[in-house]
Amino acid sequence: MLAKKTNSYLHDLMKKSNAVKKQFQYCEQENQTGKTNEINPFAETSYEPVKNLIHKYSNRVLILFTKNCAAYCRFCTRRRVVSQKENAIDVDKMVDYIRSHSNIDEVIFSGGDPLTKPLELIEAMYKFAEIEHIKIIRIHTRVPVTAPDLFDDNILEAIKSIGKTKPVYISLHTNHIDELGEKTTKIIQQLRGAGAILISQSVFLKGVNDDVPTLANLFTKLTQLGVKPYYIHRCDFVKGVEHWIIPIEREVEIMTQLRKEISGLAYPLHVIDAPGGSGKIPVPTNFWEHNLDQFSDFNNKEIKMYGQRIKK
Numbered sequence: 001m002l003a004k005k006t007n008s009y010l011h012d013l014m015k016k017s018n019a020v021k022k023q024f025q026y027c028e029q030e031n032q033t034g035k036t037n038e039i040n041p042f043a044e045t046s047y048e049p050v051k052n053l054i055h056k057y058s059n060r061v062l063i064l065f066t067k068n069c070a071a072y073c074r075f076c077t078r079r080r081v082v083s084q085k086e087n088a089i090d091v092d093k094m095v096d097y098i099r100s101h102s103n104i105d106e107v108i109f110s111g112g113d114p115l116t117k118p119l120e121l122i123e124a125m126y127k128f129a130e131i132e133h134i135k136i137i138r139i140h141t142r143v144p145v146t147a148p149d150l151f152d153d154n155i156l157e158a159i160k161s162i163g164k165t166k167p168v169y170i171s172l173h174t175n176h177i178d179e180l181g182e183k184t185t186k187i188i189q190q191l192r193g194a195g196a197i198l199i200s201q202s203v204f205l206k207g208v209n210d211d212v213p214t215l216a217n218l219f220t221k222l223t224q225l226g227v228k229p230y231y232i233h234r235c236d237f238v239k240g241v242e243h244w245i246i247p248i249e250r251e252v253e254i255m256t257q258l259r260k261e262i263s264g265l266a267y268p269l270h271v272i273d274a275p276g277g278s279g280k281i282p283v284p285t286n287f288w289e290h291n292l293d294q295f296s297d298f299n300n301k302e303i304k305m306y307g308q309r310i311k312k
């Protein structure tokens with residue numbers, strides 16, 4: 001069960017914005033029985049050659065750096081592990097594994113939120129960046145949004161230094177423009193000033209961002225701040241989060257309309273995570289004839305959508 005955790009900054013934001021409040025306020029529906037009992041739909045543990053290192057795609061590895069976050073989003077896909085007791089991470093063992101796999105060129109720090117352990121993160125970033133065949137460092141975080149007061153600016157020096165030879169990408173998880181307050185904006189500016197390349201990830205959430213104006217505002221604002229909207233995910237079909245899921249037809253309608261209204265630069269890729277962890281599959285728009293009842297994953301396996309269909 002995902003623990004409840006917020007902080008005073010977020011409390012203020014939750015008072016001002018229902019969209020923010022909804023994302024962090026525990027609700028009874030998390031415990032109700034739905035269509036799925038799935039808790040690990042992406043089978044991450046089947047691709048784990050070193051504890052907390054996921055090697056699913058040939059050229060990149062995902063590091064589950066911590067189980068801790070600055071605040072817990074009630075729709076979290078990794079709710080089976082996030083907020084649970086922390087395990088020690090053996091970075092040196094991970095370095096050994098990566099050194100012996102020259103096909104890996106990218107290290108992605110995720111979790112939990114890696115920026116909740118800034119000093120350990122900095123040390124690990126340097127260790128991975130020293131490996132010659134690692135060309136890209138990427139960090140997924142929500143700290144600048146949920147707890148900007150926790151942001152440790154020692155990370156800026158590391159980004160500056162590593163960024164001289166290898167790009168450091170920061171992927172910011174944000175779902176609504178109300179999350180982009182003054183403090184968050186300042187951190188975005190600092191990260192850009194340090195040379196980080198900023199991208200964003202969002203999730204379609206019922207009652208938070210399931211309409212065109214809300215997402216147009218969010219993606220336009222991010223682009224103006226120098227953050228490229230990268231992905232918008234269909235909310236994963238995981239036990240305890242079904243009440244957040246929007247009908248797929250509605251998502252497609254929204255993305256089709258958005259394509260007409262915002263610039264290509266501000267338009268993210270809409271994806272659904274294939275069950276079993278076989279790829280982030282792009283969802284079609286209504287500019288094309290398509291069938292929303294099924295799709296194929298990266299291994300050409302057909303996935304039926306009926307289990308995931310949520311009535312309009």
Ligand code: SF4
Pocket residue numbers: 068069071072073075076077078082111112113142173
């Ligand atoms: S910040 Fe990310 S990992 Fe942490 S609770 Fe939110 S969605 Fe889950």
